[in-house]
Amino acid sequence: MYRPDCAVFEELFFYHNITTAISVGAGRGVAILAAQQKGLPLYEYTPMQIKLAVTANGHADKNQVQHMVKLLLNLSSVPKPDDAADALAAALCHSSTARPAAEEYRIR
Numbered sequence: 001m002y003r004p005d006c007a008v009f010e011e012l013f014f015y016h017n018i019t020t021a022i023s024v025g026a027g028r029g030v031a032i033l034a035a036q037q038k039g040l041p042l043y044e045y046t047p048m049q050i051k052l053a054v055t056a057n058g059h060a061d062k063n064q065v066q067h068m069v070k071l072l073l074n075l076s077s078v079p080k081p082d083d084a085a086d087a088l089a090a091a092l093c094h095s096s097t098a099r100p101a102a103e104e105y106r107i108r
Contacts, residue, residue: 007035008094010086011046045093050086053093065089 009032012025035042045053052058054068066078066085072092079085 004040006041006043006094007031008090009042009044010050010090011044013047043094045090045097049097050089050093053096054089 009028012021012028032042048058051060051065054060054072055064057064060068062082066082069075069085069088069092070078073088079088
């Protein structure tokens with residue numbers, strides 16, 4: 001069984017597809033609730049912060065982020081599905097960020 005120290009989330013950003021935003025927001029809400037119920041600190045990073053931490057380029061594309069996740073974690077291939085690579089990139093961002101500088105938030 002895994003015993004995480006905290007939960008890390010990517011800040012939501014949707015430009016066009018409101019239907020996707022609603023579905024992702026609902027799933028995100030469940031994940032935040034589960035983490036909150038376990039008493040885990042919650043941290044949130046913007047997509048640019050995650051890209052910058054993983055690739056040193058805040059405007060990196062998805063392929064660059066996936067490639068760096070593979071390299072940084074010494075994996076034999078890029079994690080699949082894409083969401084798995086995104087989650088690992090967020091975790092790498094958090095692990096390389098000074099905790100006091102991170103935005104911790106609590107759901108009240």
